[in-house]
Amino acid sequence: MTNVAGAPGADKAEPTVGGERRFAETLHFARRNPKLLIGLGIVLGFFLLGLIGPLFVDHDPNEYVGPQSQPPNGEFWLGTTSFGQDIWAQFVYGVRSTFLIGFFGGGVAFLVGTAVGFVAGYKGGWVDDVLNMLTNVVLVLPAMVVLIVAIAYLDARGVLIQGIFIGLTTWPWAARAVRSQTLSLATRDYVDLARLSGRRTWRIITSELAPNMSSYLVMTSILLFGGAVLTAAGLDFIGLGPTNGVSLGLMLENAVQWSALQLGLWWWFIPPGLGITVIVSSLYILNVGLDEVFNPKLREL
């Protein structure tokens, strides 16, 4: 009786790892979705650029290294600013900080948003009332204004601080989305069964609810990532970016401040502007692609 195939204990693998078939199916559609592939390709390309690019720059991106106002050439690939700073160096460092702020700001927003959403949706009752009220209050706050005021008061600003502030103001829509999904999932009998199995609340949330909305969570995190990048670019552009740092938004701000447009230094403002636009739009394209992969109704036949 002990040698029954597939009996618990017969294989050493963790029995909670399941869904191989579903995973294979998702992969099948993922590899055939051009939106997903293009979006992911561009995002990954920029990610690698931000990761590796700065390693090949042997000077500080803000250092005055070359002749002033040079158009792109063999030595300075993207030209120089009117002070003689290397724009390629600034660009790769800027891409790096863009991803940093995206991961960090988006990550904080994701953590807060999903935590609030899961707890509110699962617990219900007064907990839900309180958290929902909090969510709605933060949702209607003019986030940009709050960020401007809050960040303007800080002396030393870094990417981390900026990320935390962005994260703490952009989570509400994620919380609402996760809450509504949780509300519908929490009424399933298997959630009750997990409670009857003596599972803790957080275990139920992480192992019963979250895996059932994993696609939803992935897409939420991508949108939060893109949102954080855009918000950071906005803050940088109005001069509230990281002090002594480099970012794409900061490059734009400098370009505007030193009249790059009037002087015809197009290589100063086009790369950062295009960089932000391309990164964020490929994130959105990636998101649409993922949606089509996860949601059978949207698949193109």
Place this chain on the structure above:
Amino acid sequence: MTVSETLLELDHVHKVYRTGAFGGGRKRAVRDVNLTVRAGEVVSLIGESGSGKSTIGKMVLGLTSVSEGQIRYEGTDVSTIKGFKARKEYYRHVQGVFQDPFSCFNPIFKADRVFEMVRQSYAPDTSQEEWREKVLSSLDTVRLDPGNVLNKYPHQLSGGQLQRMLIARALLLDIKVLVADEIISMLDASTRIDVLNLLVDLKERGLGILFVTHDLSLGNYVSDTSVILHKGAVAEMGPTQRVFENPLHPYSRHLLSCVPQLHQTWAEVDAELAANPPEDVTLPTVPEGEYTAPLLEAEAGHFVGIDQT
């Protein structure tokens, strides 16, 4: 009837839901219900949809709170069982099986994960070997072939198999009370009788079973005590045989007359009922605005409740 240990006691239990915007409205789903479940006894809660029978099951399992009154398990008020550890201990002895077996399994995991969850929570020190023995013997009790059900996804199994797996899961624990919420309704006729007989086996092992059903004949088949619920209140309660042979409450009579008979047509049933009208019983009444539901003992152990129309 032998007097055995009282396991579960419902004492003037109410459940009131807030409804509408801002929770202004009130809906009394369960109204002043008293009943006891003893060891080795099957108590059927019979009622139509919305009569509060599943809510009672949920309250016993602590899945929803009790608005008024007490549910006592071995003398302890269930609502005082607070904190994770205490609840976990409670579930070691009180378990439930739900109506829809397909919704009881998380679709993205294999079905036997329900056993593994029990092991992780209640027997983390048991060796894999020992646990496998336990699972296999439990599956044997519910007459499932382990080779057919283990290592499969829920969608690969039938409703009857899943339902019996849930019962097997409950048996892994040291249970004393089993709340069986409509466990038969999703099964086809041939598996139905298997599961019913399984319940009888469990009863003989000394379990107290709260059997929630809308099906009168099933209630009649397995239970010792029947409780007929109408609009959240007890309409009639007593030994199953008495309740079915001599229904006293107009609602129970109506319910019983609705059961299709194999050997009689509706017209014959109606004619027979008209020929021998049942003797009327004085039903207890409650003053307007009160939400109690007193019971009247019409004969030994056989109670009738208020009439709500």
